[in-house]
Amino acid sequence: MPAVQNFDVVVVGGGHNGLVAAAYLARAGRRVCVLERQPVLGGAAVxxxxxxxxxxxxxxxxxxxxxxxxxxxxxxxxxxxxxRRRYSSYTPEPGTDRGLLIDNSDIEATRASFAAIGADRDAEAFDALGADLARVAAAVWPTMTGPLPTESEVRRMLGDDALWTELFEHPLGRTLRDRFENDLVRGVVATDGLIGTFASLDDPSLQQNICFLYHVIGGGTGDWDVPVGGMGAVTGELERVAREAGVEFRLGAEVVSIAPSGEVVYRTAAVDGDHDDDHDPDDDTITTPTRDETVHGDYVLANVAPAVLAHLLPGGTGATPAPAPWPAPIPEGAQTKTNLLLSRLPRLRDETVPPEAAFGGTFHINELESQLERAVLDAEGGRIPSPVPAEIYCHSLTDPSILSPELREQGAQTLTVFALHTPHRLVAGCDRAEARAELQAAVLESLNSVLAEPIEPLLLTDAHGRPCIETKTTADLEQALGLPGGHIFHAPLSWPFLPDDAPRATAAERWGVATEHARILLCGAGTRRGGGVSGLGGHSAAMAVLDDAL
Incomplete structure (x- = not known):
């Protein structure tokens, strides 16, 4: 039996949050070990x-x-x-040859676009909401890298009780109906509350409001930027600084149990499939276990979903791979992602808008407020929404570096389609390949409904003559990344502040990373300020460890 190796901190999971935590702690002089089940680092940000x-x-x-x-x-x-992208969004009006183009650099053109869809009065309301959200961002964003404030403290920072009530206490749907007349405009605003969140705009849980908040405060502006080189460039940089700081990485290390005392048992495994450069979504697994090893950490930081952590702690099954279905309560992801490589951008029904402008920001598909609400009802009834609401971004327009010179010269472009309201219940227990094909077909049908030509003939073909299209469902995320229910946020999002009566006695509580065990902290998207590629979960966990030492 090999001797147990001791570390100051063991990080379970080498996604971007785990890398952030490891880098901070190693730079502070801690001896850190990161255990990652995949053969590569980066998690979902690859x-x-x-x-x-x-x-x-x-x-x-x-x-x-x-x-x-x-x-x-x-x-x-x-x-x-x-x-930063010039265009915020383009939204075709279903069944017509017109749409709404929001140009961050041309106010007059944007107002004219509002007028073209019969939403003149909503243009001013849109600007007014933007100004209000800027005040919210100015109050909330600076708090994100410090100990969690309380709800009352953030409310005082905002200094506008009416705005607080509207955005933090009333369902988002009510706000949209109070502020806007046009169905399309309401939908454009609404989607920020629904990406990765399966909820009606009137859901009393306010999950849609919390999701909306995170989408509009980033950087203090709410802008969503394109990382040059793709998401792998972000986690590649995090890996670089962590290695330079002395972090020890163990890849292909499947954690099978975590003890409250800090002992972590992991299983080394051979790799089946090529993972990061995968060409077969059904190949994203690690198999053929070889031996168990144990490491000990004064702290264990869990960069995994809370449901996964519960499974690894005493009382969980400790089996690997994780059981299916997961023990209740299980989070439920609600998105389908489709990547396409095209010979060129498709033509639009709206000939007044160049495709380069329409796809230069977020391209909304069938996301009227009324369509979004019907999609929820469809999915709750066990049906794929028809049409599927979705949105597109074109990385290669902003950052062509992800394409070879040959593809750039040919005019090739990438599209990423992110479909909403396709919850895990639609694919759970089904054949993964069949479910994937069905959802992919629905996504393409929705996309084609707003284009002047079908997208399929524009798909390039790979070395084997296959169309360059791949789709990832919640079941694929569950299998490949260990996300229960395929939930991209690990669990339902939380407000980035504490209830006034929440305990704050420990550093872990003050930073929103506490578990029932003092040595074990959350450090992923399931932390109080988790969700998205932010590094905030890792930062909060690292700060809690360092604060504990003071």
């Missing part, structure tokens, strides 16, 4: 050559950056380039 023989490196799961604070970039010395 890039991949998704199509055989095609020199296009796509962001596989996550794709834009807004919530990564400049504080973390500066503290860790990350060499990143994030590009």
């Amino acid at each position: 890039s991949a050559y998704a199509f055989d023989g095609m020199d296009a490196r796509l962001s596989r799961y996550s794709y834009l950056v807004s919530l990564l604070p400049q504080t973390i970039i500066d503290d860790l010395g990350l060499e990143l380039r994030l590009i």
